[in-house]
Amino acid sequence: MSFSIIQHQAHIPPQFIWPDHERPCAEAPPPLDVPPIDLAGFMSGDPEAVANAARLIDQACRRHGFFLVVNHGIDADLIARVHSSTDLFFSMPVAEKEKAMRKPGDHCGYASSFTGRFSSKLPWKETLSFRYSADPNLPDIVQTYFSQTMGEDYSAFGRVLQEYCEAMSGVCLKVMEVLGVSLGVGADCFRDFFVGNESIMRLNYYPPCQQPEVALGTGPHCDPTSLTILHQDQVGGLEVYVDQKWHSITSNPHAFVVNIGDTFMALSNGIYKGCLHRAVVNSAAARRSIAFFLCPKTDKVVSPPQQLLSQGNNPRLYPDFTWPALLEFTQKHYRSDMKTLDAFVAWLNQRPTLN
Numbered sequence: 266m267s268f269s270i271i272q273h274q275a276h277i278p279p280q281f282i283w284p285d286h287e288r289p290c291a292e293a294p295p296p297l298d299v300p301p302i303d304l305a306g307f308m309s310g311d312p313e314a315v316a317n318a319a320r321l322i323d324q325a326c327r328r329h330g331f332f333l334v335v336n337h338g339i340d341a342d343l344i345a346r347v348h349s350s351t352d353l354f355f356s357m358p359v360a361e362k363e364k365a366m367r368k369p370g371d372h373c374g375y376a377s378s379f380t381g382r383f384s385s386k387l388p389w390k391e392t393l394s395f396r397y398s399a400d401p402n403l404p405d406i407v408q409t410y411f412s413q414t415m416g417e418d419y420s421a422f423g424r425v426l427q428e429y430c431e432a433m434s435g436v437c438l439k440v441m442e443v444l445g446v447s448l449g450v451g452a453d454c455f456r457d458f459f460v461g462n463e464s465i466m467r468l469n470y471y472p473p474c475q476q477p478e479v480a481l482g483t484g485p486h487c488d489p490t491s492l493t494i495l496h497q498d499q500v501g502g503l504e505v506y507v508d509q510k511w512h513s514i515t516s517n518p519h520a521f522v523v524n525i526g527d528t529f530m531a532l533s534n535g536i537y538k539g540c541l542h543r544a545v546v547n548s549a550a551a552r553r554s555i556a557f558f559l560c561p562k563t564d565k566v567v568s569p570p571q572q573l574l575s576q577g578n579n580p581r582l583y584p585d586f587t588w589p590a591l592l593e594f595t596q597k598h599y600r601s602d603m604k605t606l607d608a609f610v611a612w613l614n615q616r617p618t619l620n
């Protein structure tokens with residue numbers, strides 16, 4: 266069934282209806298107190314700004330792993346162009362969007378809940394995901410992907426997204442400096458680890474939904490990746506589960522919402538935490554969000570710095586792993602939640618060893 270038919274029906278199809286206990290809150294949830302991290306202040310080296318940013322990020326990451334990044338230096342016009350590109354792409358006929366169709370087993374490409382058939386608890390959304398690499402030998406990876414899969418007409422579209430990914434990769438490296446300082450391992454430790462990152466970007470499009478009280482745009486999950494940098498439009502809908510209840514994240518066009526993913530949780534030896542989040546939909550307006558998921562270069566071994574390990578207080582929590590192994594686990598075996606890393610470790614331990 267296509268979305269053009271679904272949107273004119275009084276009731277949404279049953280596969281989009283979520284069980285009672287997972288449905289959106291009946292009353293608007295309280296906003297989460299997410300600290301604004303002044304990135305320009307931190308990068309200026311001013312001791313007070315550095316100490317302030319490190320203290321705020323430390324408090325947030327020990328508790329829930331969500332914070333805002335402000336004074337990030339990313340051109341508002343670039344962000345606006347990515348939002349317009351998102352609108353442009355998702356307003357195309359399905360046949361056009363399906364040129365970038367996600368292939369079975371892949372995590373990149375176009376995916377729509379409105380065109381698949383046999384499933385339940387479907388998210389009310391369409392997405393377009395693609396790879397980014399900060400490897401200097403792959404300077405046009407995003408642009409090339411779009412030219413090759415969608416045709417030369419999409420070269421300019423790909424260029425905007427390429428530019429945005431480069432900007433996000435830069436923001437991530439700066440945030441890694443703050444995280445290194447706040448964890449006491451120095452500004453370069455995590456920054457250097459993510460130089461040459463091989464990340465993922467996703468455009469999310471949530472059409473208006475006639476029964477938003479029983480549907481979800483994105484189901485509850487934790488990010489298996491390292492760091493997520495999200496820009497949501499003014500419609501809002503992102504929610505985070507903290508202290509046993511859902512909270513909203515108020516939309517702010519000047520800020521990026523950043524959260525810790527499982528891979529960084531492992532790098533910090535569990536000191537900093539990721540957290541369950543989801544997106545709700547509404548009947549009045551379509552919503553867009555754009556997410557950049559920072560991931561290490563595929564051959565990097567995820568292993569916490571020695572300073573974060575001590576037999577007494579912080580014994581080593583997770584074994585060494587590479588990002589592709591965790592990605593495979595969450596793609597094929599496990600739906601990411603609060604316990605992904607523990608389940609991943611159990612899976613690694615029961616896998617037959619090659620010798």
Ligand SMILES: O=C(O)CCC(=O)C(=O)O
Nearest residue numbers: 469483497503544554556
């Ligand atoms: O749209 C949002 O606000 C959240 C999106 C999200 O969590 C995701 O794409 O993984």
